[in-house]
Amino acid sequence: MEKIIEDLNWRYAVKAFDGGKKVSSEDLDSVIEAFRLTASSFGLQPWKLVVVQDQAVKDSLVEHSWGQGQIANCSDLLVLARKNDFSDENIDEYIASTMETTWASQEDLQWYEDMMKGFLGRMDEDKKQVWVNKQIYIALGNLMTVCANMRIDSCPVEGFIGPKYDEILGLTEKGLGSVVVLPIGYRAEDDKYASNKKVRFATDEVVVKI
Numbered sequence: 367m368e369k370i371i372e373d374l375n376w377r378y379a380v381k382a383f384d385g386g387k388k389v390s391s392e393d394l395d396s397v398i399e400a401f402r403l404t405a406s407s408f409g410l411q412p413w414k415l416v417v418v419q420d421q422a423v424k425d426s427l428v429e430h431s432w433g434q435g436q437i438a439n440c441s442d443l444l445v446l447a448r449k450n451d452f453s454d455e456n457i458d459e460y461i462a463s464t465m466e467t468t469w470a471s472q473e474d475l476q477w478y479e480d481m482m483k484g485f486l487g488r489m490d491e492d493k494k495q496v497w498v499n500k501q502i503y504i505a506l507g508n509l510m511t512v513c514a515n516m517r518i519d520s521c522p523v524e525g526f527i528g529p530k531y532d533e534i535l536g537l538t539e540k541g542l543g544s545v546v547v548l549p550i551g552y553r554a555e556d557d558k559y560a561s562n563k564k565v566r567f568a569t570d571e572v573v574v575k576i
């Protein structure tokens with residue numbers, strides 16, 4: 367079996383982490399780098415990754431997460447947040463970074479800048495927020511796969527009160543808004559869900575070849 371398929375079969379949404387087991391700083395750095403390298407539309411990266419390690423802060427978030435214990439007993443809580451005001455200024459920053467990295471000139475990139483600003487300029491704020499959130503879910507999927515490859519457990523969580531997270535983590539004043547949460551760590555030995563068979567539809571039920 368190919369390694370990546372083995373990894374995906376190993377992965378499940380952990381319901382109970384072993385709070386005594388911590389992800390090493392080296393492994394966490396690799397997870398963070400995987401986030402940094404995630405693909406995004408136009409390469410614009412309209413996101414921030416907030417890594418919560420303070421136990422008291424994690425504990426305080428449980429009541430705003432429908433009581434889900436994974437928030438507190440994980441090793442590290444990854445909060446994927448959007449830039450609330452994604453604007454032409456962010457595109458300017460990306461163009462400047464591209465010029466610095468690739469030695470391309472402003473003239474070389476003018477067409478790309480115009481295309482991106484035109485694309486986003488045709489969206490109202492609601493549509494732009496949907497677009498940004500879609501980018502963040504690309505990052506979420508990438509992180510889950512990378513963690514599985516490293517044999518780090520994870521559990522994607524949408525069941526939380528975003529405004530309370532933003533308040534507790536100080537995201538609002540940073541112009542950020544939490545979108546989805548990914549606790550990571552190592553499964554508890556008594557998590558009964560670890561031995562459950564993975565339920566997925568057959569290939570011919572979910573794939574259409576044309």
